[in-house]
Amino acid sequence: MPRILFAASECAPWVKTGGLGDVAEALPAALAHLGLEIRTLLPGYREVLAATRAAAELARLEPCGEMPGARLLAARLPSGVSALVLDAPALYDREGGPYLDAHDLDWPDNALRFGLLCRAAARIAAAGLLPDFRPDVLHINDWQTGLAAAYLHYAGAGTQGEPAASPGAAARSTAARPRVVFTVHNLAFQGLFPAQALPGLGLPQEALSPQALEFHGRLSFMKAGLQFADAITTVSPGYAAEIRSEPLGCGLAGLLEQRASRLYGILNGIDDVTWNPATDPHIAARYDRDRLEAKARNKEALQARLGLAADPTLPLLGFVGRLAWQKGIDLLVEAAPRLAALPAQLAVLGSGDREIEIELRAIAARWPGRVAVAHGLDEALAHQIEAGADLFLMPSRYEPCGLNQMYSQRYGTPPVARATGGHADNIVDCTPEALRSGSATGFLFQEISAEALFAAVERACAAWRDPAAWRALQRNGMARDFGWSASAARYARLYEELLRAPR
């Protein structure tokens, strides 16, 4: 069984800003369940240190370029997976988010913060930094860990830990080099920094060529992963296809097209223990596909909690997610007055764009009892919206995978989603044929517009008013298996294929 080092910039429950945190928690656990030896490397942010107080030191990393020295601490995630915490207080132990400061601006030293994470990953993977753990595969995720593939390629990190600052040191040493899998969760965030950042990261000048990390005159962490990984995966087959052309290729479609034979789409799973309406401790009444009547009590509780009118005859539409352009939240804002006038109720939970927050508040004030908006991160309320809403809205412009459409199918709350990426891959549109054949699970629409969203909601509301059809739709979604085991097995096969194949 291959040994895997999994590196990520966030990992639930210790630190999470989105789906990457969920995947970094669940996928290694599912791989460990298959018998693989796996450890998860993540930065020692303040909240991670707080969760791992007694962690023992395993090794030290010497300073390199402008990156300070660091310690590797041994810890255990609540999932049972071993964690390697990269402790460098000057870079990580601070008040604020993993990527942004309190004013929502990128930390000015992000190149060094994530450069160090990448270098640590490469050192563990190739340089025998941990004598009892020599990984066969380094699995990195998104731009924050992309540069690890470059550190391995430029060999410096792979020898005695000398940074490859001189061109001479850049000789390739492929013999013991582990295979690298790079998973793209969102190609739009690329980790672009001024070219002058290169020496501070301890990489040789040749790394700045267009065949390496250079992207329009800047240094791209994302490109490092795409360029040098042995396999690139993305989180759905649909997104894997979409990023091979623009606009979703975000300027990298050409490179992805070139590397298409190494590009795989593997759908994410969900944590089906945490997200299970039959056992969910956050919701007012538990239910399953054979006890769907109890779902109505969750709607009442949600209406009461959010100050919505206690009216069972209005369809209740839910939204949970980042208030971001990606998520089509502006389309929802535009459609909201018409949705309220349908009539329907709307419950929104999100955080992000301040302007959108203000617009949403104004809509809620104009439609008391019909529209409710909660800001911030609220795990319990996210579960209550999944359980209490009748329909779940996901008007995303693009969606590499998306987790909420899986939660909502599992909670008998059919999604109304734009047909992109993971949505198109795991929602079956409610056409009359799909309903007859028992495969329909939600409502998909194509066009990026408030009109298309509104039309799909109207179509969904018509189905909601037909109790037999609605029950069938709910039960179809609830019967599906969205757990991680199939996808984890797919990753495990990929690791083994890579280890068998010549480079």
Ligand code: ADP
């Ligand atoms: P993305 O990673 O693009 O934000 P995903 O659908 O993959 O989208 O994952 C988002 C995750 O974060 C889900 O688990 C979702 O429930 C959660 N989430 C997003 N916003 C909130 C919020 N305001 N409160 C609680 N959970 C949230």
Ligand code: GLC
């Ligand atoms: C990204 C994507 C989201 C995906 C998540 C986990 O944040 O935006 O679609 O589900 O990563 O892979």
